[in-house]
Amino acid sequence: MSERTVLVVDDSRIMRNIVKNTFATMGIPCQFLEAGNGREALEQLEKNKVNLVLLDWNMPELSGLDFLKKVRAMEGYKDLPIIMVTSEAARYNVIEALKSGATDYIIKPVNERVFKERLSKLEI
Amino acid sequence: MEKYIQPFVDVCVNVFRDFVGAELTPERPHFSNKDDLNEWDISAVIGLTGEARGAVVISMKKQLACHLTGTLTGATHSDLDEEVVDAIGEIINIISGNAKRGLEEAFRLVISLPTIVKGPGHSVQWPNGQARIICIPFHIFESETFCLSVAIEASNGA
Numbered sequence: 001m002s003e004r005t006v007l008v009v010d011d012s013r014i015m016r017n018i019v020k021n022t023f024a025t026m027g028i029p030c031q032f033l034e035a036g037n038g039r040e041a042l043e044q045l046e047k048n049k050v051n052l053v054l055l056d057w058n059m060p061e062l063s064g065l066d067f068l069k070k071v072r073a074m075e076g077y078k079d080l081p082i083i084m085v086t087s088e089a090a091r092y093n094v095i096e097a098l099k100s101g102a103t104d105y106i107i108k109p110v111n112e113r114v115f116k117e118r119l120s121k122l123e124i
Numbered sequence: 125m126e127k128y129i130q131p132f133v134d135v136c137v138n139v140f141r142d143f144v145g146a147e148l149t150p151e152r153p154h155f156s157n158k159d160d161l162n163e164w165d166i167s168a169v170i171g172l173t174g175e176a177r178g179a180v181v182i183s184m185k186k187q188l189a190c191h192l193t194g195t196l197t198g199a200t201h202s203d204l205d206e207e208v209v210d211a212i213g214e215i216i217n218i219i220s221g222n223a224k225r226g227l228e229e230a231f232r233l234v235i236s237l238p239t240i241v242k243g244p245g246h247s248v249q250w251p252n253g254q255a256r257i258i259c260i261p262f263h264i265f266e267s268e269t270f271c272l273s274v275a276i277e278a279s280n281g282a
Contacts, residue, residue, distance in 0.1 A: 011237075012210050012213070012217075013207070013210055014193075014196050014207060014210045014214060015214055017197070018196065058217065058221075058235065058237055059237075086221065087217050087218040087219075087221025087222060088221045088224065088235075089221050089223075089224055089225040090225050090227075090228045090232070090233070091225070092228065093224070107221075107222070108143075108218050108221070109139060109142045109143035109218055111142065
């Protein structure tokens with residue numbers, strides 16, 4: 001995989017670092033952009049070419065789910081891989097996110113094995 | 125209400141094992157009163173709404189909060205700084221979100237963003253008329269403890 005740009009969206013800086021470190025441990029070459037909520041993530045998308053979004057659900061200002069719905073309604077973003085990375089573990093949450101356009105769904109806490117498994121399914 | 129507590133116990137044990145690499149020993153849950161004095165330095169609160177209402181609170185001493193944060197950041201923390209607040213908020217967020225799975229047969233829940241209260245002997249104000257508060261003490265590492273408090277009842281009063 002050549003170097004890709006991954007947008008990590010989470011209101012917890014510690015979680016953003018854990019996600020980035022997990023990618024580094026897996027040896028996946030990528031550069032990271034970060035956002036602390038959905039609004040900041042939209043700004044990052046407008047300014048940058050992004051290959052993958054890792055998206056928390058519960059965030060201030062604009063939630064992950066609302067961000068997801070907005071992005072899927074935008075021209076040219078229908079196929080952008082967006083993986084929810086969230087503590088929201090109830091099946092009704094998973095279904096709602098997938099119906100709203102999430103590419104995949106990872107329940108926190110994250111680990112390398114799950115990331116590897118899910119990323120191997122993506123063509124990014 | 126007691127039947128709703130077990131998912132929180134199970135999830136707390138699993139989250140600490142998977143997220144911070146620590147084994148927990150849960151003690152016997154007990155009711156606590158809204159006015160009980162507490163001995164903790166930091167609490168993280170998540171509100172529960174939807175088909176039930178209540179709150180989930182994790183409370184601990186500064187030393188433990190700093191230790192847990194260090195396992196996540198790889199740095200040393202000696203005060204209840206921004207990263208400690210972030211870490212303890214994320215821990216209660218992950219516990220609450222995962223507990224929803226174990227409660228989904230009973231009701232659909234919405235969890236709030238975490239709120240942090242800190243300071244020696246701080247108090248968390250629980251609304252009057254809400255479900256009774258159950259405190260689940262946990263032992264962690266060699267001699268440290270923390271408390272997970274849960275108050276939850278169905279919105280229709282069941």
